[in-house]
Amino acid sequence: MDVRILVTGGTIDKVHDPRLEALTFSRDGATLIPEVLATGRCHFPSVQIVMLKDSLDFDDSDREAILAAVQAAPEQAIVITHGTGTMGQTARYLAGKVGGKTIVLTGAMRPHSISASDGSFNLGGAVVAAQVLPDGIYGVMNGRVIEAARLDKNVEAGRFDL
Amino acid sequence: MDVRILVTGGTIDKVHDPRLEALTFSRDGATLIPEVLATGRCHFPSVQIVMLKDSLDFDDSDREAILAAVQAAPEQAIVITHGTGTMGQTARYLAGKVGGKTIVLTGAMRPHSISASDGSFNLGGAVVAAQVLPDGIYGVMNGRVIEAARLDKNVEAGRFDL
Amino acid sequence: MDVRILVTGGTIDKVHDPRLEALTFSRDGATLIPEVLATGRCHFPSVQIVMLKDSLDFDDSDREAILAAVQAAPEQAIVITHGTGTMGQTARYLAGKVGGKTIVLTGAMRPHSISASDGSFNLGGAVVAAQVLPDGIYGVMNGRVIEAARLDKNVEAGRFDL
Amino acid sequence: MDVRILVTGGTIDKVHDPRLEALTFSRDGATLIPEVLATGRCHFPSVQIVMLKDSLDFDDSDREAILAAVQAAPEQAIVITHGTGTMGQTARYLAGKVGGKTIVLTGAMRPHSISASDGSFNLGGAVVAAQVLPDGIYGVMNGRVIEAARLDKNVEAGRFDL
Numbered sequence: 001m002d003v004r005i006l007v008t009g010g011t012i013d014k015v016h017d018p019r020l021e022a023l024t025f026s027r028d029g030a031t032l033i034p035e036v037l038a039t040g041r042c043h044f045p046s047v048q049i050v051m052l053k054d055s056l057d058f059d060d061s062d063r064e065a066i067l068a069a070v071q072a073a074p075e076q077a078i079v080i081t082h083g084t085g086t087m088g089q090t091a092r093y094l095a096g097k098v099g100g101k102t103i104v105l106t107g108a109m110r111p112h113s114i115s116a117s118d119g120s121f122n123l124g125g126a127v128v129a130a131q132v133l134p135d136g137i138y139g140v141m142n143g144r145v146i147e148a149a150r151l152d153k154n155v156e157a158g159r160f161d162l
Numbered sequence: 163m164d165v166r167i168l169v170t171g172g173t174i175d176k177v178h179d180p181r182l183e184a185l186t187f188s189r190d191g192a193t194l195i196p197e198v199l200a201t202g203r204c205h206f207p208s209v210q211i212v213m214l215k216d217s218l219d220f221d222d223s224d225r226e227a228i229l230a231a232v233q234a235a236p237e238q239a240i241v242i243t244h245g246t247g248t249m250g251q252t253a254r255y256l257a258g259k260v261g262g263k264t265i266v267l268t269g270a271m272r273p274h275s276i277s278a279s280d281g282s283f284n285l286g287g288a289v290v291a292a293q294v295l296p297d298g299i300y301g302v303m304n305g306r307v308i309e310a311a312r313l314d315k316n317v318e319a320g321r322f323d324l
Numbered sequence: 325m326d327v328r329i330l331v332t333g334g335t336i337d338k339v340h341d342p343r344l345e346a347l348t349f350s351r352d353g354a355t356l357i358p359e360v361l362a363t364g365r366c367h368f369p370s371v372q373i374v375m376l377k378d379s380l381d382f383d384d385s386d387r388e389a390i391l392a393a394v395q396a397a398p399e400q401a402i403v404i405t406h407g408t409g410t411m412g413q414t415a416r417y418l419a420g421k422v423g424g425k426t427i428v429l430t431g432a433m434r435p436h437s438i439s440a441s442d443g444s445f446n447l448g449g450a451v452v453a454a455q456v457l458p459d460g461i462y463g464v465m466n467g468r469v470i471e472a473a474r475l476d477k478n479v480e481a482g483r484f485d486l
Numbered sequence: 487m488d489v490r491i492l493v494t495g496g497t498i499d500k501v502h503d504p505r506l507e508a509l510t511f512s513r514d515g516a517t518l519i520p521e522v523l524a525t526g527r528c529h530f531p532s533v534q535i536v537m538l539k540d541s542l543d544f545d546d547s548d549r550e551a552i553l554a555a556v557q558a559a560p561e562q563a564i565v566i567t568h569g570t571g572t573m574g575q576t577a578r579y580l581a582g583k584v585g586g587k588t589i590v591l592t593g594a595m596r597p598h599s600i601s602a603s604d605g606s607f608n609l610g611g612a613v614v615a616a617q618v619l620p621d622g623i624y625g626v627m628n629g630r631v632i633e634a635a636r637l638d639k640n641v642e643a644g645r646f647d648l
Contacts, residue, residue: 456619
C-alpha cells in the first residue's frame, strides 16, 4: 500500500543552530523525515513538504493548506508530521472533510536531530497505522492510537496519553 | 489496551563489548527494550524477558518457550522482540496455536545501543499494530505489516519487504 | 598528574527541555561533564560545579567566583568548562592572577546531550593540554590551543580559530 | 601549525554491517576520521589513509608502511589513528626512527560510528598533543599522554592507564 507523508514542521524536524544557540528549522528548508525513514530502513513512503512551521504558529490558512494537500494526494494512507502543540486542533479541523482516507498525525517531543528522540518510534507507529486503520483522522504518539476528539498533549507528563 | 512485550533477544538487544570487540548481549542479562520504550516516551507496555538469544541459535525448545509465554500472558496484545534471522520461522511456528491473540514480531537490523538503529521505528510500529490488528500472527518491520507466511528478511536490501 | 575540572555551565552542559521546547540547564543542578568523561573512558579528573550559567550572563562576581575556585584548587592542572560567548573575556580576567597553574578553558558549540557535539573532542583536548602546557591561561577549542589574548569565537564559522 | 592524521584503521574506524551482524571496516575503503573531525568542528588537519586494518593483524610490513608515511609527511606534527590491540608495539617500532617529529598514536575502545564512542575525546587530545609536545613518540588515550615504552591497554578496565 502506498503511503504519503505530508510534512508540516514541528519539533520532530528541528535542528540545533549554534549561532542562535537554539532549536530551529533548517535554514535551507529541508526536512529530516527522509532521514527518520532511512534510519527505520523504511524506503517506500513518498515525502512532501507542505510547510515547516511550529504548530503554535498555525492559523486557519495553514490548516487549509494541509487539508488541500490531503485532498490532492493520490494515496489513501496519509501521515502528517506536525508540532505537538496544536496537533489535536488540526486533527479536529480535518475531521469530516477527508472521507475515504486514513489520516494519521504524528510528531515528537524531542527533535530527531538530537539523540534519544521519540520521533522514530512515533513515525514507525504512524506509518503502520495509516496502512491498517479504517478511514478517519487519528493521532499516533508514544505507542497509542488516539482519536481526533481526544488528541491532546499531556504537558505535565511530556507525552500523549489516552 | 494492555500490551505485553516478550523479549527473546536478537540484534535489537545487542551491545558493544570492548573486550570482545564485538556485539553481544549484556553480561548481566538485561534487556534494552525498556530504554527503547522510554526513548519513545511509551510508558504502558509490560516487558518480560523470555530469553536473550540470537535467533539463528533457536531450536524447537526455544520456540516452545515463546509459545508458552504467549499462552501464559494475560494480555490480548503481544509484541515479541526477536532476531531477524529466523523471525519468520517463529511466526509460522506460532500460527494456529494462539487463537484470540494479536501477536506481532519485531526486531532490528542494527542494535538499539548503537546510533541510527531501526529498533525504535520498528517497535513503535509493533506496539501500535498489536493494539489495532485483528487476532493472528504478524511481523512489523521497516514500516510494513507482514503476514507470517511471507515474513522473511531481504538480506540483499538489509530490511524486510512485502 | 591530578586534574580538576571546574564547571561553570555553557552550551556543553545544556539539555533539551520538552516543556520549554528549548535547551537549558538540568533542573536538578547536575552537570553532564562526568558523562563526557565516562564516554571518553577518562576516569581520573575531579569535577567541581562552580555554577551552571550561560556565559553571556556572567558578570564580574561570576568571574571572581571562578578565580576563587581556581585559587582554592589543590591541583596545578585546571580545566574550566565555559560558555563560548565570553570564554575569552574570562581567560583575560584570569590572566596574571593564577601564577604557577595551567588553566585551560573549553566548552562546546553543540550541547553534549545532543548528538554530534564537539564537547567530547574539546574536553579531550583540554584535559591533555592542562597536563602538558606550561603554566598560564589557555583556551582549547576545535583542535587548537589558543592564548587568552586571542581567544574569541569565530561566529561566522561556528568554531574557534587561531 | 599543520597537522597530518595518518589513518591505519582500528576500532575507531569500524562500522556495523547488518549483513554480517558485526563491526567491520567500510566496504568502500572510507575512513570516518573526517567525520570525527567535523563533529569536533576541527577543520585544519590533513587526513591520509595508510591502511584500514585491525592492529592485531599488523605485521612488520604494515609498520614499515606507517614509518614510511611518517617520514614522507611534510608536517612536523603527526597523529596516527590505530587499533588499541598493538598500539604500543607500533609506538615502540617507530621510536628512534623519526627524529624531529612529534608522533601521537590514538584510537578508540568503541567505534566512532556507534554512540558513546571515546574516539572523539581521544582524537581531540591527540590533535592538541601533536602540536604542543616536544618531538618524540606518544600515545594519547582516555585523557593521558603515555610514553611509547608504557603504552599498553588495560584490558580489564577497558582503557589506557599511566
